[in-house]
Amino acid sequence: MFNTALSWSDLVFLAHGAGMTLAVTAVSVAAGTVLGILFGVIRSQLGPYWAAPLTFVLDVFRSVPLLIQLVLGNALQSIMKLGWPPFTTSCVVLSLYTAAYCTEIVRGGIDSVPTTTRRAARSLGMSWFQDMRYIVAPLAIRVSLPTWIGLTLGVMKDSALVLWLGLIELLRASQILVTRLQEPLFILLICGAIYFIISLPIARLGGYLEKRWSPND
Amino acid sequence: MIEIENVRKSFGSLEVLKGINLTVKKGEVVTVIGGSGSGKSTLLTCINGLEPIASGKVVIDGTDVHAKSTDLNKLRQKVGIVFQQWNAFPHLTVLENVMLAPRKVLGMSKQKAEEIAVKQLTHVGLGEKLSVYPNRMSGGQQQRMAIARALAMSPEYMLFDEVTSALDPMLVGEVLDTLRMLASEGMTMICVTHEMKFAREVSDRVAFFHQGVMAEIAAPEQLFDAPEHAETKKFLAATH
Amino acid sequence: MFHYTFHWNQAFKALPQMLDGALVTLQIALLSMAIGLAVAIALTLFRLSGSRILGGFATAWIEVARNTPALFQIYMAHFGLGNFGIHLSPFTSLLVGIAFNNAGYLAENFRGALKAIPDTQARAGRSLGMTSLQAFRLIVMPQMLRVAFLPVTNQMVWAILMTSLGVTVGMNTDLAGITQELNARSFRTFEFFAIAAVIYYVIAKAVTLAARAFASRMFRY
Numbered sequence: 001m002f003n004t005a006l007s008w009s010d011l012v013f014l015a016h017g018a019g020m021t022l023a024v025t026a027v028s029v030a031a032g033t034v035l036g037i038l039f040g041v042i043r044s045q046l047g048p049y050w051a052a053p054l055t056f057v058l059d060v061f062r063s064v065p066l067l068i069q070l071v072l073g074n075a076l077q078s079i080m081k082l083g084w085p086p087f088t089t090s091c092v093v094l095s096l097y098t099a100a101y102c103t104e105i106v107r108g109g110i111d112s113v114p115t116t117t118r119r120a121a122r123s124l125g126m127s128w129f130q131d132m133r134y135i136v137a138p139l140a141i142r143v144s145l146p147t148w149i150g151l152t153l154g155v156m157k158d159s160a161l162v163l164w165l166g167l168i169e170l171l172r173a174s175q176i177l178v179t180r181l182q183e184p185l186f187i188l189l190i191c192g193a194i195y196f197i198i199s200l201p202i203a204r205l206g207g208y209l210e211k212r213w214s215p216n217d
Numbered sequence: 218m219i220e221i222e223n224v225r226k227s228f229g230s231l232e233v234l235k236g237i238n239l240t241v242k243k244g245e246v247v248t249v250i251g252g253s254g255s256g257k258s259t260l261l262t263c264i265n266g267l268e269p270i271a272s273g274k275v276v277i278d279g280t281d282v283h284a285k286s287t288d289l290n291k292l293r294q295k296v297g298i299v300f301q302q303w304n305a306f307p308h309l310t311v312l313e314n315v316m317l318a319p320r321k322v323l324g325m326s327k328q329k330a331e332e333i334a335v336k337q338l339t340h341v342g343l344g345e346k347l348s349v350y351p352n353r354m355s356g357g358q359q360q361r362m363a364i365a366r367a368l369a370m371s372p373e374y375m376l377f378d379e380v381t382s383a384l385d386p387m388l389v390g391e392v393l394d395t396l397r398m399l400a401s402e403g404m405t406m407i408c409v410t411h412e413m414k415f416a417r418e419v420s421d422r423v424a425f426f427h428q429g430v431m432a433e434i435a436a437p438e439q440l441f442d443a444p445e446h447a448e449t450k451k452f453l454a455a456t457h
Numbered sequence: 458m459f460h461y462t463f464h465w466n467q468a469f470k471a472l473p474q475m476l477d478g479a480l481v482t483l484q485i486a487l488l489s490m491a492i493g494l495a496v497a498i499a500l501t502l503f504r505l506s507g508s509r510i511l512g513g514f515a516t517a518w519i520e521v522a523r524n525t526p527a528l529f530q531i532y533m534a535h536f537g538l539g540n541f542g543i544h545l546s547p548f549t550s551l552l553v554g555i556a557f558n559n560a561g562y563l564a565e566n567f568r569g570a571l572k573a574i575p576d577t578q579a580r581a582g583r584s585l586g587m588t589s590l591q592a593f594r595l596i597v598m599p600q601m602l603r604v605a606f607l608p609v610t611n612q613m614v615w616a617i618l619m620t621s622l623g624v625t626v627g628m629n630t631d632l633a634g635i636t637q638e639l640n641a642r643s644f645r646t647f648e649f650f651a652i653a654a655v656i657y658y659v660i661a662k663a664v665t666l667a668a669r670a671f672a673s674r675m676f677r678y
Contacts, residue, residue: 067624157525171532
């Protein structure tokens with residue numbers, strides 16, 4: 001039989017790590033999406049010229065490695081004496097990072113709604129908000145949801161980097177076990193399998209929605 | 218000469234050609250009319266071997282198209298086809314679109330291919346558009362380019378598959394004019410079309426297809442003015 | 458307000474060192490892209506081959522590359538291969554990890570690009586007497602390259618950003634690694650990493666702009 005020093009409590013340790021991965025991901029995606037919707041609406045409302053400063057800032061978040069962003073975020077909170085624990089810092093940085101991508105998705109979704117459709121809504125006497133709420137949002141969500149699910153999966157994978165700030169998430173937990181048990185391949189395979197188990201249902205949902213909502217239905 | 222003998226063809230359980238017999242002589246213009254799903258477009262793709270057939274025979278100048286030993290690439294140089302969707306190659310200019318096959322398939326020199334391409338493009342009225350990319354042109358212009366592209370291979374036979382069906386009504390005329398010109402020059406052509414007026418003008422014979430069968434074939438005056446088959450009468454009444 | 462004095466001078470003195478690191482970063486990114494592109498073409502052909510073994514291998518590679526963190530893939534190269542007595546240097550681990558990731562994503566892009574070219578294009582080529590190979594080479598492939606170009610550029614930017622992960626396996630010659638070393642010696646974390654961030658941003662933008670300029674020359678239709 002296959003011999004391993006891996007014990008039941010080690011598996012629980014890994015599960016805790018996975019729990020941390022999920023927690024960081026959930027908080028960041030939730031906050032990032034709210035911000036992303038806000039920024040996305042602002043961007044498409046202001047047009048490319050007036051939204052340029054916002055676009056630039058968000059672009060920085062997409063063009064600088066996340067690891068560097070995490071280090072900078074942590075340094076900044078310590079300079080400002082905010083006293084944030086690593087979890088808070090990680091979530092704040094990841095939320096902004098998520099928001100930067102989500103903004104593009106939201107803007108793309110809004111822009112995908114034909115002007116003629118929106119004009120039709122306004123010509124029926126709908127207010128800007130009603131047009132957004134009843135016409136644009138349902139159509140834009142259809143277009144954006146598959147990409148948004150991709151983003152969620154991406155953030156889940158990228159959240160591994162918070163280990164640099166000392167959070168023990170799934171990958172860090174695996175690394176600790178690797179150092180202790182000296183069975184790198186076996187433990188990393190379990191770690192990879194857990195990532196798969198977490199992401200597969202979400203990916204399947206994305207694929208399903210993409211098929212179901214493809215534009216030519 | 219194109220000889221079509223008892224050709225049958227099915228897509229799954231649907232038989233689209235139920236034993237077609239037709240002979241087209243050199244210099245002859247035959248148009249094929251009929252409702253959608255009558256099998257008329259499929260016949261064209263069977264003639265140049267783009268689609269295999271279930272049984273029967275297509276013989277072009279003594280060569281059996283569907284025989285295993287036939288070099289289809291060679292045969293297709295002789296039989297040009299233009300589709301409803303013009304299928305311009307978007308990554309090449311108009312001139313390059315037309316030059317590509319003569320150079321790569323016939324192995325012509327660049328100079329010679331260009332000379333021929335310019336000649337054919339001028340012929341279809343696109344002499345001014347040589348360095349333009351297809352997506353900058355109207356559908357009618359792209360379709361004329363597709364015709365020039367086929368003609369640049371100096372084919373002996375031309376097959377036209379509803380070449381005006383995907384065009385705006387305003388652009389149909391310019392493409393039909395090109396076909397009329399070819400017909401008047403003596404090109405052997407089989408045209409599948411919905412343009413009845415055009416069919417009457419250019420054809421030596423008009424064939425009416427109905428549900429995979431060639432229901433009637435006759436000179437245009439006879440087919441249009443005194444159709445014999447009940448389905449032909451129905452079809453003509455509906456389209457007029 | 459913050460009771461913190463920024464020491465930018467000290468940080469700027471290290472700029473030449475950091476720029477050297479940036480060159481290493483660019484080098485790893487380019488190498489990993491070259492390897493990634495070659496493997497991605499192979500994986501795409503495997504998928505098209507119709508062989509279940511080759512196809513399964515390609516699918517497994519692509520799924521792992523896309524569904525696990527890039528850092529996990531680097532760890533696999535660095536720690537995981539240790540099981541087979543293979544001990545890669547930080548540089549090689551980083552290169553292997555990123556190349557693995559690139560190959561998976563690029564192969565998926567190629568599949569998308571292949572799908573984007575309608576069958577009628579190859580058919581039009583065949584009807585002009587081209588062989589299927591000619592139709593693919595002269596008509597389908599040039600169009601595919603255009604469709605795949607933007608995703609390939611994006612992957613290149615990703616590769617640059619991913620190189621920063623090397624620091625977690627002890628890489629100390631690339632931009633992130635050098636920055637971290639400087640930081641460990643001086644504790645001017647914010648200053649050093651802010652400069653590193655600017656350099657990463659400039660590299661990423663330069664690559665994007667260069668690719669755009671190249672594309673507008675290459676793809677004029």
